[in-house]
Amino acid sequence: MARVYPFRALRYNPSLVRLEDVVTQPYDKITPAMQQAYYQRSPYNLVRIILGLPELFDTEQNAGKDADIYTRAARDFQDWRKAGILSRESEPSIFAYSQRFSVPGKPDLVQERRGLIALGELYDYEQKVVFRHEQTLPKPKSDRLNLLRATRAHFGQIFMLYSDPGLSVESLLFQSTAAPDIEVTDEYEVTHRVWRVSDPAVINFVTTALEDKKLIIADGHHRYETALNYSHERAAQAATAPIERNADKLPQPPYPEAAVMMTFVNMDSEGLLILPAHRVVHGLKGFSPAAWLQRAQTYFEIEPLAGADPSEHLARLEATKDKTAFVAVTADGSSLLTAKPDAAAAILDKFSQRQRQLDVVQLHAVILEELLDLTAESIREQGNLRYLRDASEAIAQVQEHEADVAFLVKAVALDQLREVAFAGETMPPKSTDFFPKLLSGLTIYALD
Template identity: 30%
Template sequence: MAEIQPVRGWRYNPALSTDIDAVVSPLFDVVSPRQREALYQNPLNSIHLSVPRPEEGLAPAAAAARRLAQWQAEGVLREDGLPGIYVYYQYFRVPGEPGRERCRKGFMCHIRAYDWAEQVVLRHENTLPAAVNDRAELLAELQFQTSATHGLYRDEDFELEALMDAAIEDPLCQTEEDYQGARDVLAVIQDAQLIRRFQQVLAGRQVILADGHHRYEGSLAYRQARELAAGPGGSTGREPWNYHLMYLTNAASDDVRILPTHRLLLELPGGLTEAEFLARLAPYFTVLPQAEAQDLPELMAGKRWAFGLYLPGGAYKLRLRPEVHAQLDWDTTPEVKDLDLTVLHFFVLEKVLGIVGPEAQRNWPGVAYVRGLAECLQRVDRGEARAALLTNEVTMAQVEAVCHSGAVMPAKSTFFYPKTLAGLLFSSLKEDDANALFNGYFTELLP
């Protein structure tokens, strides 16, 4: 189903690659304002391309285009001589597993930018038009992809892992430790027959988009604009702008981790007191006081429709009363209705707090999304939030079930960990003779 093609990648030159930690950056939607300002201080950091800022009267995208042209002319970025599949491993530890190092194995390539209706690339969340437009504008200005989105395919036979394991023994570059504590290693496979095997494995599979919905939709918008400009019969479908840079990992691996994203209630609408809030929860949930808030994740773990609640006055375990679940009348699929987060959003945000419907909840400023337990508890203790609602993580099986049902999850349902980095690999969408030399050969290799 999914057509992938090797990439003739652009990378930092060897001198800069030896200190790759100094030039990589977090993705545009996870980099904090403080991180961003610190990274801007390095004139060669990839943040200047992926999250540009205005410079000398130029709009952000134009400033990034000028800088990209300078970097290419000066040899800061260089294009590899041959196309390849870029193997990308991330070694990391999960909170709660201090003695175990995991490795998420994957590879970066070009994938055809499929419309959602084609059911080849599947989504699990909605996007914000402003963010999509921002990514599409940057892509149109640069004709250069500054970071790979993250997609998931399923291969129970793990056929490609042996090929990737062999390649990673000869890395192109590696970080010592990135901003999230992971070690990132990049290698490349340029053997045409091995690339063909990657193409054949993906040709029989759908891809679930794990991270990067806005960047992927930005690629779709750019491709559609180029098609419109070319007119009927004016394009072959093989132009570089038909493709999107994606990092693909095997959903069957136990090292594809999804961390929970908790909800902080910054306010209780209508001036609700804590006692009134608890009283409103009681018709829908069993509410059990707990001695220690730190114990809530363990008490919730593995239990359906179970949550933790932390208030200045104490900690509570919440469990939905099974008989009330039938009241969940949102127009969505059974797979979405079964999710813990759907239950939380419907019965707490809508029924208890009166924020009616997914769209109103997405736009409500009274909720914040936080990943760490400690931060949740501290912000309640400091008076920055009225309550913390703690959740279990979404499972890979649930993500797949929702995607195949054709629906989307509530906002901020998944946090795939660790996040990929910007700056390890770039790809050009410009049409040029040098890249075209390889196109026909690898197209012929498709089954």
């Protein structure tokens, strides 16, 4: 049973700040250049809390003291609340959330994705209510847990998928013609609109409608697992605390840490877009493109590609249709690698049949681990690997000698993701890139 709750959100005060100046992309999508730009945009930009810049005396020994990014985040968060920059809603609410965007690479193709912002109860995966589809990395989880402990707040939403072919929830939430409470356009020209819904009858209908749903994490695996771990940390203490009931008898979590802020999106509705996450490998000792391609011939048909135009490379890759294929870019040029049937059967034997069909699984198992000798631990720690949405940037890093080889990949299909998740299996980290991202700072869930 998926338990969903309204909450008294903290929101930026529009009379004191301009929303465009303070909201951000999710922390793991903020590049160093974006981080600097956010800092310059406003002294109240959320980046100062969710991804603060280190200062001169920041060290592990100073953790928990003034010279510590997490302590500064907690201090700023409290100061902004006291100053009224952030103010809490007077009554529990849920929020209808619309994102209107042009598909990357296809500016004339405009789509809209609709969802619902609310609290969702945290479940261990073994309970088979919430399902993951990707493996997680230890460093991001440690970082997010430190921030959560310091601030006791969730600043962005976990992106959750559910199935509702009848579109009952969004039909109810988006029937109003009222102006949105929030409207902001981000740096990717995505227009985000949010409507607050506080009618107890609507809230009860929505929370009841979602009770029988199974949820798949689309984005936010690290933050979900961090929130789950923190919930377990606090469970014993919370069990002795009195539960406060709201006047309208609306559902609420058993204790604040038992839930996290989520955006629920119906996977049966329009507007869901998954982009590929290209792989860039760097720091390889003695890497020889010619020798590597020679080894790759055991498992792949190799076709040299002319030039280095990313759009042409991606078009050639998409033309492979149902075959497993990648474009490999090295300092010597580009090649289309198409998997030979059954050539890697021994390597892939440890995976289920459904996983063997996934390009990203073969990329990690056959190319990264077998042919480039990267260890599973090195991949988890991101020691030699970067994940990039932009194929042009991936190619440029090779051309500028910042990387040894880049692999352009096809996107994972939604049906593939659903099948893997509901089977209780996981794909490699960063296998999917849902576009657009959910903005951080539209609503905030403070645990205190």
